[in-house]
Amino acid sequence: MVNINVSLCKDCRYCVKFCPKQILKTSGERNERGHFYPVMTDADKCISCAICATMCPEGAIEVTKGGEEA
Amino acid sequence: MPEYKRSNMLADKPSGYCPGCLHSLATRLISDVITELGQEDNSLNVISVGCSALNILYWSGDFLSVAHGRAPAAATGIKRTNPERLVFAYQGDGDCAAIGLAEIMSAANRGENFTVIFANNQTYGMTGGQMAPTTLIGQKTTTTVYGRDPATTGYPMKMCELISQLEAPRFVARYALNSPKGVREARAGIKKAFEMQLAGEGFTFIELLTNCPTNWKMSPLDTLEYMNTNTIPYFKPGVYKDVTAKEAE
Numbered sequence: 611m612v613n614i615n616v617s618l619c620k621d622c623r624y625c626v627k628f629c630p631k632q633i634l635k636t637s638g639e640r641n642e643r644g645h646f647y648p649v650m651t652d653a654d655k656c657i658s659c660a661i662c663a664t665m666c667p668e669g670a671i672e673v674t675k676g677g678e679e680a
Numbered sequence: 681m682p683e684y685k686r687s688n689m690l691a692d693k694p695s696g697y698c699p700g701c702l703h704s705l706a707t708r709l710i711s712d713v714i715t716e717l718g719q720e721d722n723s724l725n726v727i728s729v730g731c732s733a734l735n736i737l738y739w740s741g742d743f744l745s746v747a748h749g750r751a752p753a754a755a756t757g758i759k760r761t762n763p764e765r766l767v768f769a770y771q772g773d774g775d776c777a778a779i780g781l782a783e784i785m786s787a788a789n790r791g792e793n794f795t796v797i798f799a800n801n802q803t804y805g806m807t808g809g810q811m812a813p814t815t816l817i818g819q820k821t822t823t824t825v826y827g828r829d830p831a832t833t834g835y836p837m838k839m840c841e842l843i844s845q846l847e848a849p850r851f852v853a854r855y856a857l858n859s860p861k862g863v864r865e866a867r868a869g870i871k872k873a874f875e876m877q878l879a880g881e882g883f884t885f886i887e888l889l890t891n892c893p894t895n896w897k898m899s900p901l902d903t904l905e906y907m908n909t910n911t912i913p914y915f916k917p918g919v920y921k922d923v924t925a926k927e928a929e
Contacts, residue, residue: 615686618693622700622893622900628860645699661860663684667704668695669711673683 611674612650612662618670621645625662625671631655634662687711689720689741696734700900702857702890706799707735707770709863713871714741714766717878723766726755728780730772731805731892749780752787752796759794766874767794774804777813777837784843791848791882795873798839801890802911809895813837816910821895836914840887844920851876852921854887856912858904862889865917876924889915 612634619641625648626634633656637649650656660673689711695704714723723741727733729748736743746754751769759767776784776798784796803821804810810823814836818827828836844852851873855866866888873884889911891903898906919925 620694620699624700624900624904627901627904643694658683660683664860664863665705667697667701667708669686669690669708672685675683 611653611658612656613672613674614648614650615670615672616641616647617643618668619645619647620668621647622667623648624665624667628661628665630659630661631657687715687720689714689723689739691738691740693738696737697731698892698894700891700893700903701731702801702888703731703734703772703799703805705857705863706797706866706888706890707739709857709867709870710768710770710797711739711741713867713874716871717766717874719766719874719878722764723768724758724762726751726758726767726769728769728771728775729806730775731801732770732772732775732799734806735770749775749778750783751775751780752783752792752794755794755796756787756790756792759792763793763880766878768874768877769794769796771796771798772805773798773800773802773812773814774807777839784839785846788843788849788883788885789846791850793877793880793882795870795877795884795886797870797873798885798887799890800839800887800915801892802836803892803895805892805895809892814839814915816914819910838915840885840915840920843885848883849885849921850882850923851884851919853885853919854889854915854917856889856907856915856917858889858891858907858912862917869919881924887915889917
């Protein structure tokens with residue numbers, strides 16, 4: 611399960627590029643500093659590989675195994 | 681069981697870095713490793729001048745801010761007087777390879793027991809994108825507007841190769857942060873360097889290839905591709921010296 615702390619996001623889109631399932635997409639919503647943040651489009655397909663968290667420069671993405679939210 | 685959790689070493693606010701800057705990824709990696717090793721209260725981050733110093737804006741562990749390029753000299757003093765602490769210097773390429781070249785080479789040659797983490801983004805980021813010693817041949821910067829010409833400015837300086845030639849350093853390695861594989865290898869390398877330091881092994885040096893979307897004038901995603909096609913062929917990632925591997929043979 612992927613939890614995105616949208617207020618830390620700076621819209622670099624590394625998570626969107628490297629997600630092996632291509633289920634992270636840049637949203638049309640902005641956070642409080644004006645950056646478009648990513649959203650999970652299909653949580654059922656998430657394999658909790660944590661590649662998004664590995665590539666996130668800000669540490670804005672936390673990943674837990676299984677289907678439960680942290 | 682969390683697969684990834686942000687370290688408590690970082691304050692709960694955005695970094696001071698530009699969007700997509702791999703300095704913030706490097707800082708995050710260091711914080712992850714320190715948390716994993718249980719050294720949160722024992723670590724000391726020695727930072728000098730440049731974009732590398734921007735991690736003081738959200739670093740919640742101890743740090744010492746010193747004069748430009750002098751981080752290895754200050755870290756020497758700190759480590760000698762506090763040998764139990766996990767001391768590391770976090771330096772950029774202008775800081776480490778230009779103004780601080782004497783300090784880094786001397787500290788490496790003495791085999792001081794601390795770690796230098798060197799973020800190489802091939803430009804002076806904070807001052808507006810001037811040519812650094814590590815700028816690639818043909819790379820355009822504000823001081824090499826037609827691209828770096830080796831006839832007048834020499835060749836990009838390979839710090840890992842230089843330091844690995846010295847007798848005293850124990851672990852010298854270079855990693856590229858532009859792919860998940862590179863980031864994971866870098867994390868393992870930083871962890872190994874810190875563990876060697878805690879075991880009293882001696883000088884360890886980690887070079888991280890990073891980017892500068894702002895001064896390279898590219899989108900963050902384009903910088904990762906530029907690193908693949910230009911940076912990595914010149915600055916080859918790998919372990920340049922590992923004394924523990926030789927001893928294990």
